[in-house]
Amino acid sequence: MTQIEFSEQFIDILKSAKKVAALTGAGISAESGVPTFRGKDGWWKNHDPMTLATYEAFTRDPVLVWEWYLHRRNIVHKSKPNPGHYALAEMAKLYDDFTLITQNVDRFHMDAGSELIYELHGNIHRNRCIECGFTDYTETFPELPPKCPECEGKFRPDVVWFGEMLPHDAIDNSMRAANNADLFFSVGTSAAVQPAASLPIIAKQNGAFVVEVNLEPSGISHMCDVKYQGKSGEILPHIIEKIKELKGIDK
Numbered sequence: 430m431t432q433i434e435f436s437e438q439f440i441d442i443l444k445s446a447k448k449v450a451a452l453t454g455a456g457i458s459a460e461s462g463v464p465t466f467r468g469k470d471g472w473w474k475n476h477d478p479m480t481l482a483t484y485e486a487f488t489r490d491p492v493l494v495w496e497w498y499l500h501r502r503n504i505v506h507k508s509k510p511n512p513g514h515y516a517l518a519e520m521a522k523l524y525d526d527f528t529l530i531t532q533n534v535d536r537f538h539m540d541a542g543s544e545l546i547y548e549l550h551g552n553i554h555r556n557r558c559i560e561c562g563f564t565d566y567t568e569t570f571p572e573l574p575p576k577c578p579e580c581e582g583k584f585r586p587d588v589v590w591f592g593e594m595l596p597h598d599a600i601d602n603s604m605r606a607a608n609n610a611d612l613f614f615s616v617g618t619s620a621a622v623q624p625a626a627s628l629p630i631i632a633k634q635n636g637a638f639v640v641e642v643n644l645e646p647s648g649i650s651h652m653c654d655v656k657y658q659g660k661s662g663e664i665l666p667h668i669i670e671k672i673k674e675l676k677g678i679d680k
């Protein structure tokens with residue numbers, strides 16, 4: 430386990446923070462074996478995820494897009510949350526006002542015990558009918574593209590594609606949490622996708638102490654107060670241990 434350093438400033442804010450928020454991206458699920466979006470392992474059958482996660486790709490070739498999502502569902506089903514997800518579930522118990530915001534669609538935060546989660550980009554296990562809005566969690570289908578069991582309409586994965594609006598309640602509540610945060614964590618995200626990537630910036634502009642935990646520099650590294658370059662599954666548990674020590678909670 431890597432040891433990590435804590436600056437005086439970081440220790441002070443860990444002790445004094447009242448409103449804490451965390452934004453996670455694909456990187457927090459990497460140690461669970463789920464490919465990231467921009468990493469080299471993200472490509473599938475020579476397709477760049479960026480070109481498949483669009484409504485255009487779905488209308489052009491719904492079978493291909495569905496095969497990609499069923500492939501990813503399969504990976505997620507075979508994987509499980511890692512210590513990074515569990516650390517953030519524990520962080521919610523250490524601060525009365527903690528908001529977890531995720532770009533991920535794998536539901537690992539929920540599986541790790543987090544309760545209040547804003548899923549900005551939807552949920553890979555849920556299907557939604559384009560015609561009537563019916564949703565369900567059917568995992569596999571007799572034929573592709575699948576039809577809505579209610580109206581025979583086109584069934585799609587209930588995720589947010591590029592060019593699509595994010596769920597209003599998720600993005601509105603996430604913006605509010607970023608606005609109000611004293612302490613904001615950005616974990617496992619390249620900060621390349623909007624509007625999620627603007628959340629750490631909004632937090633910083635409104636006075637938050639911003640901490641990045643990421644394997645490599647990202648689009649927001651330059652403005653973070655503290656940067657831990659490494660694996661979130663190794664670093665986040667250390668931060669939890671430090672918070673418990675500072676709060677006099679036995680480990």
Ligand code: BV8
Binds near residue numbers: 453465551617660
């Ligand atoms: C919107 C769900 C507005 C689907 C996803 C030009 C043209 C068109 C659109 C745009 C444009 N310019 C800007 C836009 C907007 C666009 C956008 O931001 N594009 C970018 C790419 C330029 N955004 C949108 O379209 C959004 N909608 O803006 O609507 C609108 C307004 C009016 C009317 C209509 C619309 C919608 C964006 C949502 C897209 N859907 N996912 C699916 O999953 O299939 S986004 C996708 O990227 C995933 O959710 C992923 O989580 C997310 C962000 O990526 P990251 O999570 O950061 O993942 P990434 O691989 O990039 O990085 C991983 C990081 O982890 C790396 O830095 C790596 O170093 C690190 N890492 C790896 N291992 C570890 C680690 N860190 C720690 N520990 C480790 N072990």
Ligand code: ZN
Binds near residue numbers: 561562578580581
């Ligand atoms: Zn329907």
